[in-house]
Amino acid sequence: MKTYSVDINGVQRDLPIVEVAPGVSVALFNMLGDTDVTEAAGEGLAQRLPAEVDVLVTPEVKALPLAHVISRVTGKPYIVIRKTQKPYMVDPIVREVISITTGKPQVLVLDGFDVAKIRGKKVAIVDDVVSSGGTLKSLTDIIEEVGGEVAAVVAVFTEGAERPEVISLGHLPLFD
Ligand SMILES: O=P(O)(O)OC[C@H]1O[C@H](OP(=O)(O)OP(=O)(O)O)[C@H](O)[C@@H]1O
Ligand SMILES: Nc1ncnc2[nH]cnc12
Numbered sequence: 001m002k003t004y005s006v007d008i009n010g011v012q013r014d015l016p017i018v019e020v021a022p023g024v025s026v027a028l029f030n031m032l033g034d035t036d037v038t039e040a041a042g043e044g045l046a047q048r049l050p051a052e053v054d055v056l057v058t059p060e061v062k063a064l065p066l067a068h069v070i071s072r073v074t075g076k077p078y079i080v081i082r083k084t085q086k087p088y089m090v091d092p093i094v095r096e097v098i099s100i101t102t103g104k105p106q107v108l109v110l111d112g113f114d115v116a117k118i119r120g121k122k123v124a125i126v127d128d129v130v131s132s133g134g135t136l137k138s139l140t141d142i143i144e145e146v147g148g149e150v151a152a153v154v155a156v157f158t159e160g161a162e163r164p165e166v167i168s169l170g171h172l173p174l175f176d
Pocket of ligand 2: 026027029030099100101128130159
């Protein structure tokens with residue numbers, strides 16, 4: 001399998017290049033279960049997080065351990081936006097999302113219990129990769145709908161298009 005070499009805040013990995021849609025392949029970055037990469041990425045992004053940020057918001061699932069590390073290092077709380085609506089949620093806010101890796105509609109769900117933790121707050125969106133921007137757009141819509149302000153977007157990698165507004169540790173190309 002072809003791979004693409006990356007350096008994540010001093011940790012090297014060879015990412016497998018996998019096809020996610022006809023004619024579109026990505027260097028797949030999956031931190032789940034990779035403690036060294038998660039710690040290195042979280043430390044690096046925590047150092048770059050603007051001081052004004054009150055709270056972190058992250059989508060499940062691959063970015064979740066990253067948000068945990070940034071929270072531990074900075075002391076700022078984090079909220080997880082789920083991809084399944086659960087019966088135990090109260091007045092959930094639901095938005096459709098399509099990411100490059102999934103290719104079909106999913107949902108992003110904010111539990112109503114967490115609304116008060118975002119309203120009136122300066123929010124940093126935490127993700128592992130920002131690619132098409134679909135996930136970022138839906139997260140931003142939810143945060144703004146409940147009265148939060150997106151003050152920063154942090155991600156380990158941007159992918160495809162340049163995104164100067166995203167605080168990242170690196171950039172991934174897309175592959176034919
Ligand atoms: O900029 P975009 O094109 O929206 O892609 C970025 C999103 O895609 C991935 O999530 P994925 O859909 O693979 O979900 P998962 O983390 O639950 O596996 C990644 O974790 C980002 O959240
Ligand atoms: N290269 C990538 N690896 C993992 N998740 C992604 N989401 C979008 N691009 C991705």
